[in-house]
Amino acid sequence: MKPLNASDAVSVIKDSITRIVPDADFTRLEPDDKFRDVLELDSLDFLSLVELLSERTGVRIDEVDYPELTTLSDATRFLVERTARPPGPRR
Amino acid sequence: MTAFTMPSLGADMDEGVLQEWLVKSGDRVRKGDVVAVVETDKAAIEVECFQSGTVGRLLVPPGTRVPVGAPLAVIDEEAVPGGRAGAAEEPVTAGAEAAPPTAAGPVAGTSPRGTPGPAGAGREASGGHERPTPRRKAARASGPAAEPVRGETRRPPEPAAESAAPVVGAGPLVRHLALLHGVDLAAVHGTGAGGRITRADVERAQPPPGRRVRATPYARRLAHDLDVDLTTVRGTGDDGAVRAADVNAAVLAGTGPREPERPDRRRDSGRRPDTAAPADSRAERRTDSMRRAIADLMSRASREIPHYYLYATIDLAAAEDWLRRCNRDRPPADRLVSAALLLKAAAVAAREVPALNGYWRNDGFAAAGEVNLGVAVSLRQGGLLAPVIHHADTLPPDVLMARLKDLVQRARRGRLRGSETTGATLTVTSLGDQGVEAVFGVIHPPQVALVGFGAVVERPWAVHGMLGVRPVVTATLAADHRATDGAVGARYLTAVDRLLQTPEEL
Numbered sequence: 001m002k003p004l005n006a007s008d009a010v011s012v013i014k015d016s017i018t019r020i021v022p023d024a025d026f027t028r029l030e031p032d033d034k035f036r037d038v039l040e041l042d043s044l045d046f047l048s049l050v051e052l053l054s055e056r057t058g059v060r061i062d063e064v065d066y067p068e069l070t071t072l073s074d075a076t077r078f079l080v081e082r083t084a085r086p087p088g089p090r091r
Numbered sequence: 092m093t094a095f096t097m098p099s100l101g102a103d104m105d106e107g108v109l110q111e112w113l114v115k116s117g118d119r120v121r122k123g124d125v126v127a128v129v130e131t132d133k134a135a136i137e138v139e140c141f142q143s144g145t146v147g148r149l150l151v152p153p154g155t156r157v158p159v160g161a162p163l164a165v166i167d168e169e170a171v172p173g174g175r176a177g178a179a180e181e182p183v184t185a186g187a188e189a190a191p192p193t194a195a196g197p198v199a200g201t202s203p204r205g206t207p208g209p210a211g212a213g214r215e216a217s218g219g220h221e222r223p224t225p226r227r228k229a230a231r232a233s234g235p236a237a238e239p240v241r242g243e244t245r246r247p248p249e250p251a252a253e254s255a256a257p258v259v260g261a262g263p264l265v266r267h268l269a270l271l272h273g274v275d276l277a278a279v280h281g282t283g284a285g286g287r288i289t290r291a292d293v294e295r296a297q298p299p300p301g302r303r304v305r306a307t308p309y310a311r312r313l314a315h316d317l318d319v320d321l322t323t324v325r326g327t328g329d330d331g332a333v334r335a336a337d338v339n340a341a342v343l344a345g346t347g348p349r350e351p352e353r354p355d356r357r358r359d360s361g362r363r364p365d366t367a368a369p370a371d372s373r374a375e376r377r378t379d380s381m382r383r384a385i386a387d388l389m390s391r392a393s394r395e396i397p398h399y400y401l402y403a404t405i406d407l408a409a410a411e412d413w414l415r416r417c418n419r420d421r422p423p424a425d426r427l428v429s430a431a432l433l434l435k436a437a438a439v440a441a442r443e444v445p446a447l448n449g450y451w452r453n454d455g456f457a458a459a460g461e462v463n464l465g466v467a468v469s470l471r472q473g474g475l476l477a478p479v480i481h482h483a484d485t486l487p488p489d490v491l492m493a494r495l496k497d498l499v500q501r502a503r504r505g506r507l508r509g510s511e512t513t514g515a516t517l518t519v520t521s522l523g524d525q526g527v528e529a530v531f532g533v534i535h536p537p538q539v540a541l542v543g544f545g546a547v548v549e550r551p552w553a554v555h556g557m558l559g560v561r562p563v564v565t566a567t568l569a570a571d572h573r574a575t576d577g578a579v580g581a582r583y584l585t586a587v588d589r590l591l592q593t594p595e596e597l
Contacts, residue, residue, distance in 0.1 A: 021471065022336055040471070042524035043428045044499055051423035063418050063426070 001058035001083055009057075009079040013072060016052040020045050031073040057083055093142065094150075094162035100129065100136050100512045101477075102537060103388040106158045107131045109151050111311070118146045120166070125508065127163065128308045132384035133476055134502075135308045138509040144168040306333035309505035335504060381474040392533045396451075397572040400531050403584040405591055406554075407547055407562045413594035429547050430521055431492035433564065435597045437542045438462045438483035440586035441517050446575050447540040447568075447583050448516045456539060456574040465515030465535060466495065468502040469525075476502045477535065479515045488597055523547060529565040539571035540580070542587075 147165030281288035326333035441448040462484040465477040523546035530543035552561035
């Protein structure tokens with residue numbers, strides 16, 4: 001797992017979202033907007049996003065982590081933190 | 092000999108445009124093979140063949156709008172060598188589509204999903220020992236002309252001498268090479284002993300100018316709409332097939348040169364002046380035509396069906412708990428979402444209350460013998476499709492989930508198959524992801540009920556005199572009062588509730 005800085009993380013997130021919503025318009029998405037609502041990701045889309053992010057970053061994303069993936073800034077922080085230090089034993 | 096007809100790809104479909112043939116005259120087809128792409132008001136659908144046999148004449152050229160039930164091609168259940176002449180390989184109305192027979196069919200290896208294409212199958216059948224057993228009947232019945240003679244020289248087509256399966260002398264390696272490079276062996280002149288096609292012949296023959304590019308139907312449509320030449324687009328799909336995203340990327344990158352005049356008529360086939368509008372208005376037209384189709388169907392439903400509505404709020408604590416435990420040790424790709432369980436419960440309840448599962452026809456209700464769930468899928472550009480999960484009541488949640496993901500994805504990318512658009516006995520709509528708690532739907536005729544699920548939300552909930560916070564979902568039923576009364580509908584929702592309390596049994 002390669003540590004990501006914030007800008008790497010943002011681009012992985014945006015790129016993954018674009019693979020699910022090809023015409024996603026990031027110009028109308030603020031860092032603290034709920035991107036699921038703004039970009040109209042349904043639960044299947046969101047699951048695909050989790051799958052892509054986990055595949056591309058090597059970060060294990062459990063269901064309990066889903067709330068961290070609500071806004072671009074939260075999600076960025078989540079990926080930066082998780083790639084910086086592998087999580088200890090969980091649950 | 093039977094006619095392959097324009098299928099009804101939904102109760103609301105009256106006609107469709109034959110967009111593209113994926114087989115050519117002489118190809119062996121098996122029941123279930125995708126043979127053509129048909130454009131309905133709603134989407135481009137891959138249409139399957141309903142019987143096995145040999146494709147005879149193609150009666151309708153690409154780009155033609157024909158009513159449901161109209162013959163599109165002749166399928167010979169048994170190959171009759173004399174019945175097919177070289178000239179018949181072109182569509183009857185070939186005047187407008189003038190092209191040599193070899194260019195009229197897709198070349199080997201270009202079937203959209205990378206399965207061995209029917210074109211390949213046709214030649215396969217000529218290879219003697221390679222002939223697959225399921226197709227033996229057709230080949231044997233076709234008499235001596237179809238009996239392959241290894242190494243026989245390929246002759247120009249002449250009436251009565253041209254067998255159903257073109258006789259081509261080529262070894263398995265050469266065949267494989269041809270498949271790989273998209274070379275039509277039937278069009279290759281063999282220079283080997285006895286006219287046998289050699290490796291060098293195949294290499295010389297590839298790539299034919301303007302050869303067909305592997306691409307998904309949606310990518311083709313998009314390329315057509317955006318006026319992008321597919322040969323200039325780099326494909327990132329299976330085996331380099333061009334996907335819609337690649338077309339979009341090409342447009343954005345400015346690498347999709349406009350090339351209105353192309354030598355290959357296959358890609359021009361949808362552009363006949365009488366059927367094609369200016370390219371840039373076409374995507375818009377699709378949305379418009381879908382809107383109209385939905386408008387017509389829903390107006391009819393509202394006019395003809397006396398709806399009644401019921402709702403029940405269902406405690407999902409057990410179901411959500413089960414899902415959480417189930418997903419805990421799974422990678423994201425294998426996780427389930429609530430929708431999968433809700434669909435399963437809706438399907439099993441339909442089996443328990445068969446009076447809601449079927450059709451209203453000729454002033455009477457006909458129960459369906461199986462539970463095929465239509466699943467309303469909203470499209471990003473607007474509109475919706477309701478692809479069908481057949482026998483949903485018998486599928487374990489994992490399988491149901493996989494089907495759901497696959498169908499939703501393909502519905503949105505315009506790659507549904509004909510069998511996936513028909514046969515729904517009951518439709519389910521879930522609007523929870525859009526943030527509403529309940530949906531009171533309009534029934535999709537001729538079905539007699541529509542089940543709705545809203546968002547899973549946390550609510551105060553009293554159990555055994557104690558107040559707690561529970562995840563709950565509101566399930567609704569819109570039902571046809573001609574077919575059932577409220578008591579039946581109530582039984583259905585009660586069953587859905589009960590089933591969701593024991594998710595491990597679903």
